[in-house]
Amino acid sequence: MTARRPVIAVDVDSPTPPSMQIFEQIRAAIERGELQADATLPTVRQLAGDLGVAPNTVSRAYADLKTEGWVIGEERRLTRVAPALPNAGKDMRRKLLAEAIDAFCSALKSRGYAPDEIAREMGRRLGPLEA
Numbered sequence: 863m864t865a866r867r868p869v870i871a872v873d874v875d876s877p878t879p880p881s882m883q884i885f886e887q888i889r890a891a892i893e894r895g896e897l898q899a900d901a902t903l904p905t906v907r908q909l910a911g912d913l914g915v916a917p918n919t920v921s922r923a924y925a926d927l928k929t930e931g932w933v934i935g936e937e938r939r940l941t942r943v944a945p946a947l948p949n950a951g952k953d954m955r956r957k958l959l960a961e962a963i964d965a966f967c968s969a970l971k972s973r974g975y976a977p978d979e980i981a982r983e984m985g986r987r988l989g990p991l992e993a
Contacts, residue, residue, distance in 0.1 A: 868896040872913050877972055878965050880915050884923035886962075889932055892943055903933065903941040 868891035872880045891897045903909070906924060910917040924941050927933040931948040935941035948954075970980050 868894075870909070870913065872915055877969055880913075881919045881922040881926070884909075884913070884915075884920060885926050888923065888927060889930075892932055892947065897943050899943050899945045899947070901943045903943070905940070 868887070870884060870887045870891075872883050874880075876883060878886075888897070888903070897903075903924070904912065906917050906920045910920045913920070924933065924935070928935065928941075931944055933941050934944050967977075967980055971977070
């Protein structure tokens with residue numbers, strides 16, 4: 863049985879640039895184990911066509927993933943998930959979580975939601991927190 867590829871989508875209404883959306887979704891898929899070490903990513907042109915974005919947008923996301931150590935590859939060659947992933951210790955996880963929450967809240971605020979509305983709904987969705 864072959865592993866399913868994670869679904870990557872670009873939200874054109876998001877304040878987050880498309881290249882960053884692609885970067886975050888691929889990084890998250892690697893962290894969740896949906897993309898295993900040495901898994902091949904789609905070519906820049908293929909992913910750009912699938913997402914309806916410019917090839918430079920995907921190229922930027924791939925370059926950022928390479929810079930941070932999530933993927934490996936050379937110019938004009940296949941891009942693969944790195945065999946050894948970057949150290950995602952507590953500080954890194956906390957930083958990534960904070961960035962994701964900031965982006966999420968910013969998107970909701972730009973759509974007219976007030977901070978107290980966001981907080982109340984998040985509280986309902988998360989349910990009681992265990993100590």
